[in-house]
Amino acid sequence: MELAKRQCAPCRADTPRLAGDRLAALHAELGRGWELDGEARLRKTFRFPDFATALAFVNRIGDVAEREQHHPDILLRWGAVAVEIWTHAIDGLSDNDFILAAKIEELAGA
Numbered sequence: 001m002e003l004a005k006r007q008c009a010p011c012r013a014d015t016p017r018l019a020g021d022r023l024a025a026l027h028a029e030l031g032r033g034w035e036l037d038g039e040a041r042l043r044k045t046f047r048f049p050d051f052a053t054a055l056a057f058v059n060r061i062g063d064v065a066e067r068e069q070h071h072p073d074i075l076l077r078w079g080a081v082a083v084e085i086w087t088h089a090i091d092g093l094s095d096n097d098f099i100l101a102a103k104i105e106e107l108a109g110a
Contacts, residue, residue: 003029003102008068009095017092026098032105042097045082046108054081060107068103070096 003026018026019039027036034044048054058076061083065071075082085101087094 003099004106006095006099006102008070008099010069011087011089011094011096013089015087015090015094017087017090018094018097023093026095030098030101030105034101034105036093040086040092042085042093042101043083044101044104045080048079048081051078054079057081057107061104064103064107065100068096068100070100072100072104 017039023036023039027034027042030042032044034042037043046054046057048057054076058074058081061072061074061081070085070087073084075084083101083104085097086092087096
């Protein structure tokens with residue numbers, strides 16, 4: 001996936017939020033069950049056979065988030081990990097959110 005090959009870039013409060021055609025195009029490129037909450041948040045729940053496997057996935061997400069300096073909200077449950085991503089500096093979605101989501105998607109396939 002091309003998005004996963006990109007790196008997150010520092011975002012400032014004046015970075016424009018994604019909307020319209022650009023938002024739709026990135027969402028289509030990401031695919032694989034990621035849901036948009038309007039134009040504000042990106043979400044997905046990943047399923048696992050047990051708690052330990054879900055926890056290991058959370059730790060891998062943490063490693064990627066630290067490298068990218070872009071941190072999602074993560075909810076760990078027995079057999080599931082819910083991920084919510086948005087760019088806090090702009091209280092909306094940026095390219096970084098889709099880049100991080102693509103990297104997380106690759107982790108899930110690993």
